[in-house]
Amino acid sequence: MDKELTAIDIDEVIEAMADDLARYIKRKNMVDPLMIGVHTGGLWVAERLHQHLGLAKPLGEIDISFYRDDFTRIGLNPQVKPSHIPGEVESEHIILVDDVLFTGRTIRAALNEIFDYGRPDSVTLAVLVDRGARELPLHADIVGLKLDLSPEKQVKLTGPAPLALETNRN
Amino acid sequence: MNSSNQAASTSFKAPDSSRLQLDEQGRLRHFLTTESLSKEILTEIMDVAESFSSVGNQAVKKVPVLRGKTIVNLFFENSTRTRTTFDLAAKRLSADVINLNIATSAASKGESVLDTIRTLEAMHADMFVVRHSDSGAAHFIAANVAPHVSVINAGDGSHAHPTQAMLDMFTIRRVKESFAELKVAIIGDILHSRVARSQIHALNTLGTKEVRVIAPKTLLPSDTDSLGVHVYADLRTGLKDVDVIIMLRLQRERMGGALLPSEHEYFECFGLTEEKLAYAKPDVMVMHPGPINRGVEMEAAVAEGPHSVILQQVANGIAVRMAVMTLTLGQNRAAS
Numbered sequence: 001m002d003k004e005l006t007a008i009d010i011d012e013v014i015e016a017m018a019d020d021l022a023r024y025i026k027r028k029n030m031v032d033p034l035m036i037g038v039h040t041g042g043l044w045v046a047e048r049l050h051q052h053l054g055l056a057k058p059l060g061e062i063d064i065s066f067y068r069d070d071f072t073r074i075g076l077n078p079q080v081k082p083s084h085i086p087g088e089v090e091s092e093h094i095i096l097v098d099d100v101l102f103t104g105r106t107i108r109a110a111l112n113e114i115f116d117y118g119r120p121d122s123v124t125l126a127v128l129v130d131r132g133a134r135e136l137p138l139h140a141d142i143v144g145l146k147l148d149l150s151p152e153k154q155v156k157l158t159g160p161a162p163l164a165l166e167t168n169r170n
Numbered sequence: 171m172n173s174s175n176q177a178a179s180t181s182f183k184a185p186d187s188s189r190l191q192l193d194e195q196g197r198l199r200h201f202l203t204t205e206s207l208s209k210e211i212l213t214e215i216m217d218v219a220e221s222f223s224s225v226g227n228q229a230v231k232k233v234p235v236l237r238g239k240t241i242v243n244l245f246f247e248n249s250t251r252t253r254t255t256f257d258l259a260a261k262r263l264s265a266d267v268i269n270l271n272i273a274t275s276a277a278s279k280g281e282s283v284l285d286t287i288r289t290l291e292a293m294h295a296d297m298f299v300v301r302h303s304d305s306g307a308a309h310f311i312a313a314n315v316a317p318h319v320s321v322i323n324a325g326d327g328s329h330a331h332p333t334q335a336m337l338d339m340f341t342i343r344r345v346k347e348s349f350a351e352l353k354v355a356i357i358g359d360i361l362h363s364r365v366a367r368s369q370i371h372a373l374n375t376l377g378t379k380e381v382r383v384i385a386p387k388t389l390l391p392s393d394t395d396s397l398g399v400h401v402y403a404d405l406r407t408g409l410k411d412v413d414v415i416i417m418l419r420l421q422r423e424r425m426g427g428a429l430l431p432s433e434h435e436y437f438e439c440f441g442l443t444e445e446k447l448a449y450a451k452p453d454v455m456v457m458h459p460g461p462i463n464r465g466v467e468m469e470a471a472v473a474e475g476p477h478s479v480i481l482q483q484v485a486n487g488i489a490v491r492m493a494v495m496t497l498t499l500g501q502n503r504a505a506s
Contacts, residue, residue: 066222066234071235076501080221082221084224116228
């Protein structure tokens with residue numbers, strides 16, 4: 001399994017995601033959606049999707065460190081980056097992009113942060129990998145790669161170029 | 171006569187080391203002084219502050235990171251600006267804030283500092299932000315608080331005012347990027363200034379090319395030589411080719427003493443005017459911690475002119491205080 005994962009051509013997966021996303025945007029009648037990538041891996045995926053789709057609005061980026069639910073347990077991530085959402089969130093269609101969907105806690109934090117910028121009309125979630133083992137009632141609308149891994153298993157996206165998946169043994 | 175600002179008051183033991191502010195892993199647990207903190211820690215504070223500066227752009231100007239924490243602003247000495255920015259910083263972090271002006275509170279009824287601390291700890295306070303007219307007060311409180319409580323020094327006597335120094339470093343870095351090429355001049359009452367001491371330590375730790383102090387001899391501390399600065403008594407000479415000018419507030423309550431002849435004479439020699447500013451580099455930044463005594467430290471045209479970053483300093487002060495609060499409380503909690 002580990003070898004298979006690391007051998008996957010990520011760019012190909014992202015291209016397929018872009019096609020799915022284009023159809024999804026059309027079907028939902030989203031006009032000029034605003035894409036936001038979650039630091040750091042999600043932003044790498046978002047940059048590529050944004051380019052494939054040729055979106056008019058510039059790409060937004062968020063770091064969810066200040067919205068995490070484990071601050072009192074592990075403290076602040078000192079590598080926290082500034083969030084930057086260009087333009088308004090209010091009444092926009094948001095496409096939220098992350099690299100790996102696992103427990104769902106990052107997405108919970110990202111949604112809270114986005115709503116502190118305004119009330120969007122909708123939020124669509126696109127992830128490169130859905131690895132299962134969810135702890136919150138969240139699902140992705142666009143999934144590049146679906147894996148069914150036990151909670152102890154970790155999957156990580158490395159980059160920014162080339163993008164590759166990495167797993168560890170615990 | 172305002173005795174609360176006297177440099178010589180020493181009812182607390184002067185702090186001998188800053189080891190107290192780091193935990194066993196070398197992370198910031200309290201923030202008491204910039205002295206002896208590493209370049210890495212000072213840089214980390216500025217990096218985290220950079221991330222917090224975008225919170226002001228949100229429709230809801232708040233992040234939930236310190237939700238449920240109680241922060242007590244313990245001000246034994248009056249302050250409007252510093253207390254307001256600490257108050258706002260804590261609220262933007264979603265903490266609950268209590269502002270205690272001890273000068274008009276229990277201390278005047280004879281309650282000791284430690285009794286006050288114990289009482290507030292019993293109310294489950296997580297952080298004390300301390301302003302006191304005696305050097306070493308924040309250090310003393312940090313040495314005596316419960317293990318889960320963090321202390322931030324918001325100015326103690328003539329010793330230190332580390333958050334003001336770090337907001338100044340952050341303001342410089344946002345414009346100038348690298349300290350290694352910079353000549354920085356600090357002008358005014360170095361002797362009584364806790365800000366100047368904290369700035370000099372931070373500037374030197376961050377690798378500033380040259381730190382100058384420009385002041386009348388009577389307003390220089392006796393240990394100036396050991397601070398790692400170049401001393402100038404003439405403003406025009408000292409300003410030559412500097413990239414950053416940091417003005418200090420002249421405390422008017424001391425004007426009556428023997429240290430200074432008159433405000434007018436001080437302005438003639440050390441007041442910053444457009445004419446004198448021309449000696450510095452063309453892209454020089456002018457900073458001042460506020461409130462400005464216009465016509466004493468600088469003329470209004472300079473304070474409001476294109477080189478002034480005084481209002482940016484105020485906004486940056488909130489982000490830096492948010493960073494220090496989050497770093498100390500986060501690491502403190504994580505360790506326990």
